[in-house]
Amino acid sequence: MKAGWKTVSVLLAAVVVSIFTTSKLYKAGAQYQIEAISQFGQLPSAAVQALSLDFKGIVADYLFLKTMTFLGEKIGEREDPSAEDWRLIHQMLEQITDLDNLFWDPYLFAETMLAWQAGMPEEANKLLLKAAKHRTKDYRPLYFIGFNHFYFRKDPYQAAEYLRKAAQLPKAPFYLKGLAARMSLYGNQTAIGIAFLEDIIKDTLDPTIRQYLGKRLATLKIIASLEENVKEYKSTYQTLPQSLDDLVKTGIISSIPDDPYGGRFVLLKNGRVYTTSRLVSQTNH
Amino acid sequence: MRDISKVTIDLCLAAINIGGLLVPFFLAVDLLAKDIERRTILTILARAISRNEYILGKFGGLILLTGAIMGVLTCAALGAIWSGIQLYGEVYFAGLSWSAVLIAIGTSYLGMIVLNAVVIMWCSVTTSSFLATLLTLFTYVIGQTVEDVVRFISVKTPDVEIAPILQKAANLTLYIFPNLAAFDFKLEAAHGISMPAGYLFFLFLYATGYSTVVLSLSILVFRRRDLT
Numbered sequence: 001m002k003a004g005w006k007t008v009s010v011l012l013a014a015v016v017v018s019i020f021t022t023s024k025l026y027k028a029g030a031q032y033q034i035e036a037i038s039q040f041g042q043l044p045s046a047a048v049q050a051l052s053l054d055f056k057g058i059v060a061d062y063l064f065l066k067t068m069t070f071l072g073e074k075i076g077e078r079e080d081p082s083a084e085d086w087r088l089i090h091q092m093l094e095q096i097t098d099l100d101n102l103f104w105d106p107y108l109f110a111e112t113m114l115a116w117q118a119g120m121p122e123e124a125n126k127l128l129l130k131a132a133k134h135r136t137k138d139y140r141p142l143y144f145i146g147f148n149h150f151y152f153r154k155d156p157y158q159a160a161e162y163l164r165k166a167a168q169l170p171k172a173p174f175y176l177k178g179l180a181a182r183m184s185l186y187g188n189q190t191a192i193g194i195a196f197l198e199d200i201i202k203d204t205l206d207p208t209i210r211q212y213l214g215k216r217l218a219t220l221k222i223i224a225s226l227e228e229n230v231k232e233y234k235s236t237y238q239t240l241p242q243s244l245d246d247l248v249k250t251g252i253i254s255s256i257p258d259d260p261y262g263g264r265f266v267l268l269k270n271g272r273v274y275t276t277s278r279l280v281s282q283t284n285h
Numbered sequence: 286m287r288d289i290s291k292v293t294i295d296l297c298l299a300a301i302n303i304g305g306l307l308v309p310f311f312l313a314v315d316l317l318a319k320d321i322e323r324r325t326i327l328t329i330l331a332r333a334i335s336r337n338e339y340i341l342g343k344f345g346g347l348i349l350l351t352g353a354i355m356g357v358l359t360c361a362a363l364g365a366i367w368s369g370i371q372l373y374g375e376v377y378f379a380g381l382s383w384s385a386v387l388i389a390i391g392t393s394y395l396g397m398i399v400l401n402a403v404v405i406m407w408c409s410v411t412t413s414s415f416l417a418t419l420l421t422l423f424t425y426v427i428g429q430t431v432e433d434v435v436r437f438i439s440v441k442t443p444d445v446e447i448a449p450i451l452q453k454a455a456n457l458t459l460y461i462f463p464n465l466a467a468f469d470f471k472l473e474a475a476h477g478i479s480m481p482a483g484y485l486f487f488l489f490l491y492a493t494g495y496s497t498v499v500l501s502l503s504i505l506v507f508r509r510r511d512l513t
Contacts (some may be wrong), residue, residue, distance in 0.1 A: 053429040054302065054396075054469040057295035102476045105288045203287065 042091075045098040052099060060099040064106055067092045068206075071113065075208055086118040090127075097130055104138075107131040111144045112200055112213065121152035142166035143176065147196050190224045215260050216279055222257050226265060226273040229253055240271050289377040293369045294475040297362035298389055302471070304358045305397040308351040309421055313404040317343055318414035326512055336508050340405060344500060347401045352394060359390050382477040388485065389474035395492040396468030400425060402496040402503075403463060409507040427458065428465030435459050463495055 052059040067089055074081045081089070093114070096106045107127055115124035125148050131141035146162030149155045167176035197217045204210050226244065229252050233241045236250075244267050247253045256265055263277025320326040329339060366386070370378045400421070407420040435455045438447055467488060470480055 050430050050433065053426065054466065054471065055299055057291070057472045057475050058299040061292050061295050100291075100472055100475075102472070103288060103291060108287065205287075 043095070045095050048095050049099060056099045060096045060103055060106075063092055063096045063099070064103070064109075067096070067106075068109070072208060075212060081118070086114065086120060089118075090114060090120060090123050093127055097127060101130060101134040104131070104135070104140075107141060107144075108200075108203065111148075112204065112209065115144075115148055115152060116197075116213070116216065121148045124148060137170055139166040139169035139172035139176070142169070143172070147192070151193055151196070190220055190227060194220050194224060219260050219275065219277075219279060222259070223265070223273045223275065226253075226257075227271070230267065230271050230273065234271065240269075241267060243267050244273070287377070289369065289373050290366075290379075290381050290477075291475040293366055294381070294386060295471065297365050298386070298393070298471040298474060301355050301358040301362055301390055302393050305351050305355045305393060306400075306425075308347055308354065309397065309400045309404045309425075310418065312350065313347050313401060314408065314414050314417045314421065316347070317405065317408035318411065318417040321408070321412075321512065322414055324512075330512070337504050340409065340500065340504050340507055344402060344405050347404075348398050351397045351401060355390065355394055355397070362386075362390075380477040382474070382479055385470070385474040385477055385479045388480060389470040392468045392470050392480075392485070392488060395488060396463075396465050399463045399468070399492050399496050399499075400428075400465065402499040406499045406503040406506075409503040409510065424462060425465065427462045429469075430466070431455075431459050431462055432464050432466045463499075464491075467491070 048059070048063075049056065070085075071081065071089060074085065090110075093106045093110050097103060107130075110124045110127040114120040114127070125145050128141045128145045128148075131138070132145065135141060142162045143166040146159045146166060148159075149162060150159030163176055166172055194217065197213060197220065201210055201213050201217065204213065226247075229247050230241060232252055233247060233250065241247055241250075244256050244265055248255060259265060259275045259277050261275065261277035261279055263275040266274050266276060268274050320329070326339070330336065334342070363386075366378075366381070370381075403424050404417065404421050407417045407424070408414075411417045411420065435458075438452050438455050473480060
């Protein structure tokens with residue numbers, strides 16, 4: 001009987017130790033995740049390819065999973081990735097697409113995350129050019145490059161060039177040709193940004209990323225609506241309002257909407273609306 | 286995640302490949318080198334079986350075993366892909382090409398046949414199972430990378446001089462070691478790309494030719510080997 005109790009005590013102690021160590025290891029794992037991704041990120045692409053032997057596809061999948069988990073952890077903890085984190089993510093995406101240059105998800109990830117969240121449209125474009133080179137019948141890489149030129153680089157002529165090329169590829173939406181023409185003439189950045197984001201969100205299954213992009217879309221929609229209100233003011237009073245408060249005073253809007261990112265909407269001299277948050281969450285700053 | 290089909294096929298083909306690799310790396314060395322190490326080979330050769338028949342018989346058994354393992358895993362993989370289609374819908378599997386998947390499995394099996402032939406050779410020339418495993422591992426790694434190395438060296442880069450002897454050595458390695466990377470179409474299959482029939486025919490010819498050369502060498506060495 002005594003021996004039985006001893007065994008039960010040892011068993012209980014062991015259960016406590018395993019539960020404790022499991023939770024400790026899980027927490028320590030988050031740190032390891034960062035270290036692991038930085039180690040992978042530092043490796044030259046050619047070395048990763050050679051080390052993958054004939055498992056390049058599955059290694060690309062694994063590295064992509066690591067990259068998504070790394071960013072997911074950051075977003076989950078409501079922490080904005082640092083410049084160094086984005087640099088590592090970019091390197092990882094380069095490695096993944098070197099291993100499997102037809103893998104579409106890393107390119108889409110580069111567009112949604114590097115261009116929109118990290119402020120790295122140049123890097124996103126470089127990756128998308130790789131996609132365009134290998135996915136020769138896919139209109140999306142050229143469409144994204146075109147959009148990035150228009151929205152982030154403020155270069156509607158280059159944008160129109162890429163969109164025209166994209167429009168000629170199979171399954172390209174019919175509106176691309178028209179979009180290219182409109183971009184060449186004049187760019188309503190906000191409206192096109194909204195259309196583009198809606199397109200990306202439709203293609204995104206991950207609920208966290210959808211929520212992340214949804215917030216940006218909601219803010220852009222508020223900006224677009226405020227810019228419309230400014231136009232309405234101008235057509236009524238033949239002059240631009242001094243500030244957004246004028247829209248409230250004249251009854252065009254009941255109040256200035258809140259910025260979902262925690263910033264403040266400001267009217268620029270050219271009639272465009274700007275937010276002090278610069279579409280970056282203000283809770284961490 | 287849009288490329289569900291690609292990830293599913295990657296996982297399935299990698300599993301089949303690993304299953305196939307288990308035979309040359311673990312079973313083959315165990316069956317052959319340990320037969321010699323433990324002298325159990327003598328009881329087999331004491332019967333009316335020639336050394337040639339012993340080598341060819343072992344090789345036949347190994348490739349049948351590899352085929353059986355890969356066959357079972359192929360059935361499981363096809364089931365997994367079918368389940369993926371039912372689960373996520375055909376829209377995510379629009380680029381799926383069953384023929385490309387089956388071709389990738391077939392060429393992977395051809396690569397395993399070549400590797401099994403190489404294992405037979407290493408087992409016939411070495412005296413320990415450990416050494417045979419090590420040499421098989423080296424052959425596998427070299428076979429997967431040699432083509433890339435040769436291509437890399439052949440690229441003329443300005444201001445970078447590569448010694449002609451190194452270039453020749455790399456070219457020679459390409460002919461000595463099996464070019465196992467040539468049998469790898471897993472990535473293509475994952476993206477629904479089928480390989481042209483002409484290329485596959487040459488691949489089949491290469492596998493047959495290389496395996497025959499390696500097995501003939503193995504037989505030549507094994508016939509002269511003192512097993513006592």
